[in-house]
Amino acid sequence: MLETAERTIFTDDHNHFRDAVRKFIQAEVMPNLNRWEDAGVVESAFWTVAGKAGLIAPTVPTEYGGLGLDFAYNTVVTEELAYAGANLGISLQFDLIADYIIHLGSEEQKRKWLPQLVSGEIITANAMSESGAGSDLQASG
Numbered sequence: 001m002l003e004t005a006e007r008t009i010f011t012d013d014h015n016h017f018r019d020a021v022r023k024f025i026q027a028e029v030m031p032n033l034n035r036w037e038d039a040g041v042v043e044s045a046f047w048t049v050a051g052k053a054g055l056i057a058p059t060v061p062t063e064y065g066g067l068g069l070d071f072a073y074n075t076v077v078t079e080e081l082a083y084a085g086a087n088l089g090i091s092l093q094f095d096l097i098a099d100y101i102i103h104l105g106s107e108e109q110k111r112k113w114l115p116q117l118v119s120g121e122i123i124t125a126n127a128m129s130e131s132g133a134g135s136d137l138q139a140s141g
Contacts, residue, residue, distance in 0.1 A: 014072050017058075021080045024053050029086050042088050044123065050090065051120030057094035060102065065115030093117060097124040 010018070028049055036042045050056050058073040060066025067073070078091045101113055116122040 010072055010076070014076055017073055018076045018080060020053075021055065021077055024050075024055065025080055025084045025086065028053075029081075029084060029088070033084070033086055036088075046088070047120030047123055049120070051118060056090055056120050057098040057114075057118050059094065060098050060114050060118050064102075064110055065118045066098075089123075092126065093124055096126055100126075 028046065032043070032046070036046075047056065054067055055077050058067045058069045058077070059071055060068070062068040074091065074094050078095070081088060081090065098114065098117055101110055101117070105113070113122070117124060
């Protein structure tokens with residue numbers, strides 16, 4: 001595992017959060033990871049547990065149900081899941097979808113979707129299309 005203590009990008013608060021994320025992963029992810037991988041899906045109940053732990057979209061502003069934290073908190077969650085070998089899709093929720101809604105959504109959309117995204121009540125997805133490639137972006141490369 002990468003030694004994070006010497007990196008200056010993270011504050012003590014980030015490091016305390018990292019410890020909490022590691023404990024969460026040990027308790028909630030690792031006992032289930034093989035089963036989820038075999039099934040090809042993470043059970044939806046996991047998302048609400050992760051939401052209660054503050055791991056889904058920690059940068060979402062507090063007025064929309066988030067913690068209002070800086071981007072380094074997203075990085076901590078992503079790193080710790082990577083160290084555990086657990087690609088659960090959480091980073092899609094906060095690095096892509098939440099930011100789309102925050103920066104491009106109407107106030108009504110923000111109030112409707114962000115609290116549910118943060119709590120894990122909804123699991124989002126993203127679809128992209130490029131001219132000449134359709135929905136298969138790799139085919140254009």
